Amino acid sequence: MHEAEPTAQLIDAFVVPTTKGAAVFVETHYCELDAETGPFQLAIYSPMVLSRGEQAIIRSRVEGDLFTNAVRNCQLGNRWFLELCMGLVGLGVFALLVAFLTINYVAIFAAIFWALPFGFGPLAVQALRSVRFRRVGKRARSTLQCGEFLPEVVVGRNGDAVARLRELWSVVESKDQFVDVMRLEHEARFRARWPAAALFYRKLARLSPGHNQASLLRRVIFKAGEWFEPDATPRLIATRSR
């Protein structure tokens, strides 16, 4: 592998154990990358040596993911003031309607009351998102305008990350206990103290119910955890055998 470019912004991809092999996930939040700071470069953390073909596949998928994310976010905050005005107009119409329905209440309006959030809610959310995430939108536009993804893949050298990854792999290498996705999630959370990996395993458990042998209650708790941490969304890039 090559050395990291001095100006490059590294995108960290981790090869972590699963029940049947290994999976690659990206921990870096694409929304925090700013193309004006420098080009993007993939840094892979893996306990085993990956062939160059595997690196190429991972790189292509991360690049596709990164730019897809940028396209999704590029409209955020673009003319955010106008978006805010639109939201306020919508709010005004909503307030007028609620006042009207309350004053002239008849039975059929009860059903309409319940439906109102579904009609007006998304418009308000759209306006709020545009204002709240205007910097994310700006970075996404800059990614599309001048974002360059370097073809060379580098070895991840962050000491903390390497240590966390080793902790996680030691779970499957010890072989003295049955390992399922939930067990790995638990180890990532408490032993490796790695929230991103824990989230990744929760996501993996949801994607593959066959791997998920935890109780219903535990699954519900995991699901609830996602609501509290909506921004941290590690992405599954590829799977491989060990």
Next chain:
Amino acid sequence: MINLSCWAVPIRDGYVLRADQSAVSLFGSAPARNPQFWGWSITVVHPQEPMFSAPLARRAAIFAVDYLRHASDFKTFRAVGNRNWWTERGLGFVLILVSGGHWVPALAGIWLLVGHRWLRRLIGLDAGISSVPVSPTQEPRIVSEVHDGLAKIGRAIDGIDDVLVAYAAAATYARVEGLEQVAEVYDSLAGGVHPAQLDPDLGFWVGNEIVHDVSRPALPPPCDEHDSSNSDLSEESRTR
């Protein structure tokens, strides 16, 4: 440059070239990117080191990627904003119906039905993402790299005499390796489909006798390939 990958799936008498699924998202986002990045850098991942003649690998990889480019041209991101289309329109319609001549619910209904979308368009908030068809602006760069998973599969099918059994086993090996796209190719071949009759969605067959013979490229020399990619594709179809 856009970094694309292309699988060279080993089969009994050659390879099946198939662009990686990431090409769909890369081409889907390309129209929104600065055209100076529209060049292609294609990495052909294959099972062993010296198997490809460079001109042929180049042509086949461009075909495989180009096929996916045309397939993904219309899969842009226009649908993202329309997630709430039915709830908004439905509620707007109901509000107009129950308004009974009152202007307030009628106004709210019209706002939900057409009003806010019209106003957004009027002030330019819904300016769509550019949908200009992407074509490479630079000479495509092709490199090849060894993939350990493909190498394992290649070795596995070499040891099985019956072709269909070998492909069925290869599909299983590919799934174990996490190579779902490769497994799909083997699944089709295990069903008795001749490599030359594979669906273009699954890949393009490159026979052994032309893989190893640099002096006999299967296709015309790679001149003007990015300017005439459409005609290249139809030419390939006719050849097969």
